[in-house]
Amino acid sequence: SVSMSPSSAADITQNTADLVFQGRKLAPVVLALETARRARQLILQNLILSISYNLLAIPLAICGLVTPWLAALSMSTSSLLVIANSFRLGPKR
Numbered sequence: 001s002v003s004m005s006p007s008s009a010a011d012i013t014q015n016t017a018d019l020v021f022q023g024r025k026l027a028p029v030v031l032a033l034e035t036a037r038r039a040r041q042l043i044l045q046n047l048i049l050s051i052s053y054n055l056l057a058i059p060l061a062i063c064g065l066v067t068p069w070l071a072a073l074s075m076s077t078s079s080l081l082v083i084a085n086s087f088r089l090g091p092k093r
Contacts, residue, residue: 002036004029035089042089046082053078 005017006024014020021028057074060066066074 002032004032039089042086046085049082049085050078 002019003017004019004021005013007014007020007022008024009017019028019032021032053074057066057071057078061071
């Protein structure tokens with residue numbers, strides 16, 4: 001749950017709100033909801049990417065089919081892939 005307050009509200013509500021929006025229009029509320037939905041989708045995608053990597057890499061490592069340098073490289077690549085996917089949350093162009 002998230003609390004939102006207009007900038008014209010009392011100071012106490014602005015201080016306790018998670019989001020304070022300017023003006024009289026509710027467009028910032030819609031933008032916040034859209035951003036939250038996009039963030040949730042990206043979080044789920046990143047979880048799937050991470051779980052998939054681990055389901056593939058751990059059995060290979062247990063069997064001794066992965067050398068330490070390859071394991072380090074693939075772990076770094078997996079992390080970079082998750083980070084790159086997270087950058088998609090940035091502002092729409």
